[in-house]
Structures are given as structure tokens and as C-alpha cells.
Amino acid sequence: MEIKHPHDVSVGVESLVTGESTTFPMSLDASLKETWDEAYKKLDEVRRDGDTFQCGGAAEGKSLMDSLELTLRQVSEQNICGSDEREEFEFEIKGPSGGAGTRVGA
């Protein structure tokens, strides 16, 4: 059982590769990169080349790859994921895929 610190918030992360989800506590002062790393542990997944971290919830699909050094507190204060909620955060891990831009020999 995990002990929740008074300054912890609840973080929910869904893997859009495997469909698995996890919820775990993080400090408001943890960075998005630390949160992303922790999500892999909780999901029992390893980071795949090309994986990206993005908002879930209201701003679902918005990339966080240029904001990984921000803390959860800053994510909330700057309303980056479309909500100023400070108690619960929702994120997603998206895997790589290819399309028309990766055609070979055509």
C-alpha cells in the first residue's frame, strides 16, 4: 500500500499502445519527465523508441514533449492540459506509428 503525502496528487496514465491504465500518487513538485518515468514502472512497460507523453482528459492528445521539465504544479498553474485542477492529472503515452510520409520505394 502506498502512503499518500499531503502534497501528493493523483496521476492517471493510459498507455495508448497496450490499453493499460494506472493511477498513482506524485508530488506536485515532480516533473513531467519523472511522472512519465514512474508511469512506465506502474504499467510494467518499457519506453519504446518514439513514445511520446501527452495530455489526457480535456486536452487529450496535446503533446507534452516540449514541456517535460515542467512540474505538475506548473502544468496546473499554466493550464497546460486544459484544466486548473490540482488534485488529479490525466496523461497518456502514445507509441510511434508511420504513414504516407514513410513510404519506401514508391
Add this chain to the structure above:
Amino acid sequence: MSEPDPSQPLHVGRVREIVAVDAPRAFVGLVWYQEGDTYFVEFPAQRADGTVDTYLTKWTFIYYPGQPPHVTFVNPETKKYDPNSWPDASNERISLAPTYGGAPEGLICNSMFYDWYYYGGHGNQPAVSWKPGVHKAIASSTELRNLLRQPHYKGPRNAST
């Protein structure tokens, strides 16, 4: 007993069991229903002016989970493949070809869709390919959800006709 090779085809009964778990996860928040082994899923698409269009897609999982689902856009009245029922949308990962070479039901040009491997002429690209035993149908539905948002979605393909 050793684990089954995830790249090998499974018995149809086992495929049905797996899809019965994976499909509802992939379609959370969407309107969907099942007819036999075929799943029909409605995807909302928002235009730049805020108008929301709805597209009906047909999903089959014959080679799943070793290979991704086959997906096409269908006419909502007939529930059959119809090039005029496809949206006009593209982004850096995915493009849509309502008619394409020998593809019998058009081509969703992205590696999370079955036809990409057989009709798209993309060769072997491990970095972006479907990984048996890892990828689930949610990876495919996610690509369509993203594609049909702004700024990628432009409107119905047959809007001028």
C-alpha cells in the same frame, strides 16, 4: 508450458475472446456496436468552425492481435465501404486514400492498420510497425481520434458534390 508466439495466427475462438476485451477499451467514449465479428464505430470529427461531423467505420480483426485490425469508412445507411463516406483529413502520421491501387476498401495509410502492410508499399519499417504481443486496438483508434481533430480534419470529402 511455453507462451504462444504472438506473431502466429490464433484460433478464431481465441481471437474473439481477445477482441471482446480489447475493442471496448479501444472504443471508450465512442458510439459502437457489434454485428457478428464486425464492429461498427462512430468517430466524431470537428471542423475548424466547430461543426461536428460523424463518420462510421467498420472494424474486422481476422489476423488480430498478431496484426492490426482492418478498418474502413462505410456509408452509414448501407454500412458498406463507400469512398464518398470518407473524411478529408491528414497529419504527419496518417493519410486517407478512399481508393488506392488494389486495396479493396481504400487505404488508411498508417502502420496501426492492416492494409498499410499489404497495399501501401512501405516495406519493412520496424520502428513504426505493429508489435505482436504489445500493440492493441486502442493504438489504431487513437490514430483516428487524433486525425479527426483540428487542425487535421478539413471536412467531408464529398462536400462539394
